[in-house]
Amino acid sequence: MFKQANPLPHHVSLLSSPYQTHYSASNPFFINPPSPKVSPLFRKKTNSSSNQSICSSSTIPTSSFSSIPTTTTTTTTTTTEVEAQSESEELSASSTSSTPSFCSAFKMVPVVDPFVFWTFFASLLGFLLLFIFRFQNKKNVSSERKTKMNLLEDQAKSSAGGGEIPTVFNSGTDIIIVGAGVAGSALAHTLAKEGRRIHVIERDLTEPDRIVGELLQPGGYLKLIELGLEDCVEKIDAQRIFGYGLFKDGRRTRVSYPLERFHTDVAGRSFHNGRFIQRMREKAASLPNVKLEQGTVTSLLEENGIIKGVQYKTKNGQEHEAYAPLTIVCDGCFSNLRRSLCEPKVEVPSCFVGLILENCQLPFANHGHVVLADPSPILFYPISSTEVRCLVDVPGQKVPSIANGAMANYLKNTVAPQVPAELHDAFLSAIDKGNIRTMPNRSMPANPLPTPGALLMGDAFNMRHPLTGGGMTVALSDIVVLRDLLKPLHDLNDSASLCKYLESFYTLRKPVASTINTLAGALYKVFSASPDEARQEMREACFDYLSLGGIFSTGPVALLSGLNPRPLSLVLHFFAVAVYGVGRLLLPFPSPKRLWIGARLILSASGIIFPIIKAEGVRQMFFPVTIPAFHRAPPLDADTKTM
Numbered sequence: 001m002f003k004q005a006n007p008l009p010h011h012v013s014l015l016s017s018p019y020q021t022h023y024s025a026s027n028p029f030f031i032n033p034p035s036p037k038v039s040p041l042f043r044k045k046t047n048s049s050s051n052q053s054i055c056s057s058s059t060i061p062t063s064s065f066s067s068i069p070t071t072t073t074t075t076t077t078t079t080t081e082v083e084a085q086s087e088s089e090e091l092s093a094s095s096t097s098s099t100p101s102f103c104s105a106f107k108m109v110p111v112v113d114p115f116v117f118w119t120f121f122a123s124l125l126g127f128l129l130l131f132i133f134r135f136q137n138k139k140n141v142s143s144e145r146k147t148k149m150n151l152l153e154d155q156a157k158s159s160a161g162g163g164e165i166p167t168v169f170n171s172g173t174d175i176i177i178v179g180a181g182v183a184g185s186a187l188a189h190t191l192a193k194e195g196r197r198i199h200v201i202e203r204d205l206t207e208p209d210r211i212v213g214e215l216l217q218p219g220g221y222l223k224l225i226e227l228g229l230e231d232c233v234e235k236i237d238a239q240r241i242f243g244y245g246l247f248k249d250g251r252r253t254r255v256s257y258p259l260e261r262f263h264t265d266v267a268g269r270s271f272h273n274g275r276f277i278q279r280m281r282e283k284a285a286s287l288p289n290v291k292l293e294q295g296t297v298t299s300l301l302e303e304n305g306i307i308k309g310v311q312y313k314t315k316n317g318q319e320h321e322a323y324a325p326l327t328i329v330c331d332g333c334f335s336n337l338r339r340s341l342c343e344p345k346v347e348v349p350s351c352f353v354g355l356i357l358e359n360c361q362l363p364f365a366n367h368g369h370v371v372l373a374d375p376s377p378i379l380f381y382p383i384s385s386t387e388v389r390c391l392v393d394v395p396g397q398k399v400p401s402i403a404n405g406a407m408a409n410y411l412k413n414t415v416a417p418q419v420p421a422e423l424h425d426a427f428l429s430a431i432d433k434g435n436i437r438t439m440p441n442r443s444m445p446a447n448p449l450p451t452p453g454a455l456l457m458g459d460a461f462n463m464r465h466p467l468t469g470g471g472m473t474v475a476l477s478d479i480v481v482l483r484d485l486l487k488p489l490h491d492l493n494d495s496a497s498l499c500k501y502l503e504s505f506y507t508l509r510k511p512v513a514s515t516i517n518t519l520a521g522a523l524y525k526v527f528s529a530s531p532d533e534a535r536q537e538m539r540e541a542c543f544d545y546l547s548l549g550g551i552f553s554t555g556p557v558a559l560l561s562g563l564n565p566r567p568l569s570l571v572l573h574f575f576a577v578a579v580y581g582v583g584r585l586l587l588p589f590p591s592p593k594r595l596w597i598g599a600r601l602i603l604s605a606s607g608i609i610f611p612i613i614k615a616e617g618v619r620q621m622f623f624p625v626t627i628p629a630f631h632r633a634p635p636l637d638a639d640t641k642t643m
């Protein structure tokens, strides 16, 4: 079905092999790369006319578009046009060829049976009517498929004066980036290196002091290398992380990242988030084509459905406007601007309470630590050579009051008894010191409204529970996808076309992002205590499964670390845990009660993972290649517009 298509330029093809760039042969940090599983789809490099879309392949039946909700209008129209054209060619060919026989038939009227003549005449008339009817029908179907994006596209074209650059865009800036946190500052540096003129507007340029984004998974570190930003974790006393220690009811086990095939430098990194961000901001601002300005963006400037820039307030209260063909909104988890660019469905399953422990040794040096506590997990990891971050999960949206001492009581009486012995005293000292911080743990599946002239990135676009520390890895991975997608587009002014290409971004990012998101949501539920016996069994089974070693621990931890973000592998391991749990229940002697708990365990596992997968999008997650946008890429030459 997809034989003809390779609309992606080579660099995008490799990237868009959804399972990813870590194994890039050009990546010096990867030793002994396994042969990349590049689909035959991507092998052939085609010219820009084939870039048009896989949909223009005449081998795709029109019906295969019926389930595609958006953005297919142009491509469907192309198919329709191709078919209509070939049909009209067929018709004219048949009418030409039929002319002599018709004439001869006419001449032969006196000698030929009139029945033959009228039959022939009626067939010709019928064929003609059929053709007219089908043509009309296709036109109707095609117009029905017009989506919001295509309407916007039409508006964009008309407001751009048929492709001319509106004067408003001639501001000397190619891209405005709102927010210089993890995503914004990495993006500014990345796109500036590609030659774009970047204007970054950040609310507060002083070093952030937060309890978020302190552990970068090895998959994220690989992305940092791909973006040329790996030196941003140097000189900030960042710690190397090699895996996790798991603790449950007095038992402990260690699971290591499968890093054997990588350069020795590749590992996780943990640090003070603010130090890391400042390093990235400095690096971005050092480029001549980056303007980093302090200001708070108050709104997006929109005209005829196209975002043309932003309005912002500087520190001294002055209102300004900035214009660019593309605005990328990276204003973080509390984003005020995301509402017009996506349909946010934010959930807050819990909050993290943050403390810093000093003068203590972690049970497993250079590892993250997860305590499967009651009611929910506790995390420990080093953030400098002398400090350990502790994050205590508190289910729900409310936490005990810090001001009236309820929080200190909760931490001392409920949490401290579950903390590993080595950390107990340092934990109590940290509570007494009083520097207790809280942060809501938000989760929000990506649900974009493709809008010409604007794009969301980072937490403003997509969030997951921070238990697995996947947020920065997803943000950096998205930046790599976007960089490669924009690379061949020299002119960003055609907002309608740009918007269509950017739709590919939403699909290409999906396998990596949705694997990390789904694992975070599922693991949080499995690791939390529950009164339900089936859930308790699942939790126990998960701990034991990870303690088995070999593929049973490296498989899940490779998913978690972003080293092998494959959705199918995630589902297999998840249900392997469930089946392992059932096996533990039924061996050596099954009883009716144990059978019943086993059945409920499977049901409970399904009830955990399937809603998350549904929210992520089954098709985008498991079959991204069946989505037309997956194959859409900008023309290699900007002047060759193939839209």
Ligand SMILES: Cc1cc2nc3c(=O)[nH]c(=O)nc-3n(C[C@H](O)[C@H](O)[C@H](O)COP(=O)(O)OP(=O)(O)OC[C@H]3O[C@@H](n4cnc5c(N)ncnc54)[C@H](O)[C@@H]3O)c2cc1C
Binding pocket: 178, 179, 180, 181, 182, 183, 184, 201, 202, 203, 204, 211, 212, 213, 214, 215, 216, 217, 295, 296, 297, 298, 330, 331, 332, 333, 335, 336, 352, 439, 440, 441, 442, 457, 458, 459, 460, 466, 468, 469, 470, 471, 472, 473, 475
């Ligand atoms: C408790 C917690 C712990 C976490 N731990 C980890 C972890 O260990 N590892 C991990 O990978 N991820 C972790 N995450 C997730 C991670 O922090 C985020 O995924 C990451 O910070 C997202 O980066 P961002 O650039 O989108 O947002 P941010 O880093 O929050 O940056 C947003 C920026 O936008 C600026 N801004 C906001 N509004 C405006 C405006 N109107 N105008 C101008 N500027 C504006 C802000 O000042 C800020 O600098 C954690 C999250 C939480 C909640």
